Amino acid sequence: MVKKVVLASLRGFCAGVIRAIDIVDLALTKLGSPIYVRHEIVHNEHVKKDFESRGVIFVDELSEVPDGNCVVLSAHGSEVRVFEESKKRNLAVVDATCPLVIKVHLEMIGAWKKGYKIIYIGHKGHQEVIGAMSHLPPDSCFLVGSVFDIEELPENLSKIFVATQTTLSVNDTKEIIKALQKKYKEVLLPGAQDICYATQNRQDAVKELAKVTDYILIIGSKNSSNSCRLVEVAKLAGTEAELVPDPYTYKVKKELYGKTIGVSSGASAPEILVETLLSKLQAPVEILQLKEEDVNFKLPDMENLKRPVLIS
Numbered sequence: 001m002v003k004k005v006v007l008a009s010l011r012g013f014c015a016g017v018i019r020a021i022d023i024v025d026l027a028l029t030k031l032g033s034p035i036y037v038r039h040e041i042v043h044n045e046h047v048k049k050d051f052e053s054r055g056v057i058f059v060d061e062l063s064e065v066p067d068g069n070c071v072v073l074s075a076h077g078s079e080v081r082v083f084e085e086s087k088k089r090n091l092a093v094v095d096a097t098c099p100l101v102i103k104v105h106l107e108m109i110g111a112w113k114k115g116y117k118i119i120y121i122g123h124k125g126h127q128e129v130i131g132a133m134s135h136l137p138p139d140s141c142f143l144v145g146s147v148f149d150i151e152e153l154p155e156n157l158s159k160i161f162v163a164t165q166t167t168l169s170v171n172d173t174k175e176i177i178k179a180l181q182k183k184y185k186e187v188l189l190p191g192a193q194d195i196c197y198a199t200q201n202r203q204d205a206v207k208e209l210a211k212v213t214d215y216i217l218i219i220g221s222k223n224s225s226n227s228c229r230l231v232e233v234a235k236l237a238g239t240e241a242e243l244v245p246d247p248y249t250y251k252v253k254k255e256l257y258g259k260t261i262g263v264s265s266g267a268s269a270p271e272i273l274v275e276t277l278l279s280k281l282q283a284p285v286e287i288l289q290l291k292e293e294d295v296n297f298k299l300p301d302m303e304n305l306k307r308p309v310l311i312s
Contacts, residue, residue, distance in 0.1 A: 001252070001257055001281075001282050001283060002252065002256055002257065002258075002259060002260075002261050002281045002282065002283040003258050003259055003260050003261075003283060004260045004261070004283055004284050004285075004286060005260075005261050005262075005263055005278060005281050005283045005284070005285045005286070006209060006212055006213050006260060006261070006262050006263070006285075006286050006287075006288050007262075007263050007264075007274070007278070007285055007286070007287050007288065008202070008205040008206065008208075008209055008262070008263070008264040008288050008290070009205070009287055009288060009289050009290050010201045010202055010204070010205040010264075010290050010291070010293065011202060011205065011263075011264045011265045011269075011274065012265045012266075012267070012269055012270070012271050012274065013267065013268070013269070013270065013271070014196065014197075014198030014199075014267040014268075014295075015198070015293075015295040015296055015297045016075050016098030016099065016100060016101075016196070016198075016267075016297060017042045017075060017267055017268050018297075019075070019096065019098070019099075019297040019298075019299060020041050020042055020074065020075035020096040020098070021041065021042065021047065022299060023072060023094055023096045023299060023300065023302070024037060024041055024051060024056060024072050024096070026299070026302050027070055027072055027094055027302065027305065028054060028055065028056065030302060030305055031070055031092075031305065031306070031307060032055070033054065033055020033056070034055050034056070034057050034069070035055065035056050035057070035069075035070055035071075035072065036056075036057050036058075036059055036064075036065045036069055036070065036071040036072070037051070037056055037057070037058050037059070037071065037072045037073075037074065038058075038059055038060070038061070038062065038065075038071055038072070038073050038074060038078065038082065039058070039059075039060065039074040039076070039078075039127055040058060040074060040223075041058075041072065041074050041075060041096060042074070042075050042268040043076075043221050043223050043224040043225070043227075043268050044220070044221045044224065044266075044268040044269055044270065045221050045245070045246075046221075046246075046269075046270060046272075046273060047268065047270060059071075062082060062085050062086055062089065062091065065089075065091060067089065067090075067091075067308070068307055068308050069091060069092070069307060069308075070091070070092040070093075070094065070305065070307060071086065071091050071092070071093055071094075072093075072094045072095075072096050073093065073094070073095045073096055073097060074096060074097075074127065075096050075097060075098045075101075076097070076098070076101065076126070076127040076128040076131060077097045077098070077101045077102070077105065077127065077128050077131030077132060078095075078097065078127075078131050079130060079131050079134035080134045080135055081134065083095075090308045091308065092305060092306065092307055092308055094300060094302060094305065095300065097131075098166065098196075098297070099297050100166045100196055101128060101131070101132070101166055104132060104163055104164070104166060104190070105131075105132055105135050107161075107163060107190065108120070108132065108135060108136060108141070108161070108163045109135055109136065111161035111163075111188065112136050112140055112141075112161075115159065116159050116160060116161040116188060117140055117141070117142070117157045117159070117160050117161070118136060118140060118141040118142070118160070118161050118162075118163055119141075119142050119144055119153070119160050119161070119162050119163070119180060120132060120133055120141055120142065120143050120144065120163045120164070120165075121144050121145075121162065121163070121164040121165065121168060121173050121176050121177075122143060122144075122145065122164065122165030122168065123145060123165065123225055124143060124145055126165065126225060128165050128166065128167065129143065129165055132163070132165075142154075144176055144180075146176065147175055147176055147179045150176070150179045150180060150183060153183070155183075157184055158185075158186065159184075159185075159186035159187075159188070160180065160184050160186070160187055160188070161188045161190075162177060162180060162187060162188065162189050162190055163190055164190060165225075166196040166199070167196055167199050167225050167226045167229075167267070168199065168229075169199050169200045169203045169229075170200060171203070172229070177189065196226075196267070197293070197295055198226075198267045198293070198295075199226050199229075199267065201290070201291070201293060202226065202230060202264065202266070202267060203229070203230065203233045204290070205264060205288065205290050206218070206230050206233045206234050206237070206241075206262075206264055207233060207234075207237045208288060208290065209234070209239070209262035209264060209288060210234050210237035210238060210239035210262070211237075212260070212262070212288070213239060213259075213260045213261060213262035214239070214240075214259040214260050214261065215239065215240050215241065215256055215259055215260075215261050215262070216231075216234040216239055216240070216241035216242075216261070216262035216263070216264070217241070217242060217244050217261060217262070217263050217264075217277065218230045218231050218234070218241060218242070218243050218244065218264055218265065218266065219243075219244050219245075219247060219263070219264070219265035219266065219269045219273045219274060219277060220243060220244075220245065220265060220266030220268065220269045221245050221266075221268070221269075222243065222245055224266045224267075224268050224269070226266050226267050226268070227243060227265070227266025227267075227268070227269065228243060230264060230266060231243050234262075239262070241262075244277060247273045247274075247276040247277035247280065248276055250277060250280055251280075252280060252281060261281060261283070262288075263277060263278065263281075
């Protein structure tokens with residue numbers, strides 16, 4: 001079987017994910033089921049299925065939420081129109097948007113009010129990107145996913161502010177920022193604190209894993225941007241890696257026998273999945289100790305949360 005497992009100490013749930021999950025738990029405790037959540041609360045199928053078993057209903061749009069109900073908005077952030085529609089329909093809304101995402105929204109709006117055009121670095125179609133860009137007029141915010149996209153940007157932008165999807169690391173955005181600085185005279189950059197601490201820490205941990213292992217397994221869902229990126233980071237560091245969406249059905253490959261395997265998990269993957277995978281590998285586990293994480297985000301005030309009264 002596997003010779004040894006090296007487990008990254010920096011893995012799994014980040015503070016924003018913990019906060020979002022706690023919000024849904026509190027809403028269930030206070031109101032009972034059903035509770036509606038627009039989009040996945042976090043990008044993990046196991047978290048979603050657990051909540052569904054407890055009476056949470058996941059929807060794509062508010063039109064699917066019946067009047068007189070509570071809806072929780074996902075950690076990735078929502079479009080402005082969602083807040084407007086929920087207010088018109090008098091739905092009980094709890095916003096579980098990660099505070100780091102909200103911080104980026106406010107910075108984008110502030111820069112736009114000062115006359116800057118916004119260049120947003122992120123993955124097209126990702127919920128965080130859609131939500132963030134909705135806060136500004138379309139002609140004021142441009143999405144860039146790679147260095148090649150910069151060629152399509154207008155030439156006559158006098159000054160730009162660069163914002164980034166929080167789940168991208170400093171290394172992910174480095175080359176794009178260099179290209180923007182080459183193309184435009186005045187480029188206002190975001191603070192390093194706008195990058196999700198968990199994203200950076202987990203990528204750094206995988207780079208360290210790559211130095212001491214033969215193969216790396218990353219636990220996370222296929223639609224989890226940060227989990228998929230961890231696989232890429234491992235490969236770029238010179239160690240073969242794969243994503244493990246479902247440790248319960250994972251089968252250890254024969255080519256891993258006798259090798260040292262690194263294990264980590266994305267920021268939305270629960271620890272029970274790590275424990276499940278370790279039981280499948282059946283090997284001594286060594287912890288790769290790295291720096292401590294002590295970030296906590298305050299929960300919103302839900303003391304007065306209640307279902308709206310329907311007036312017939």
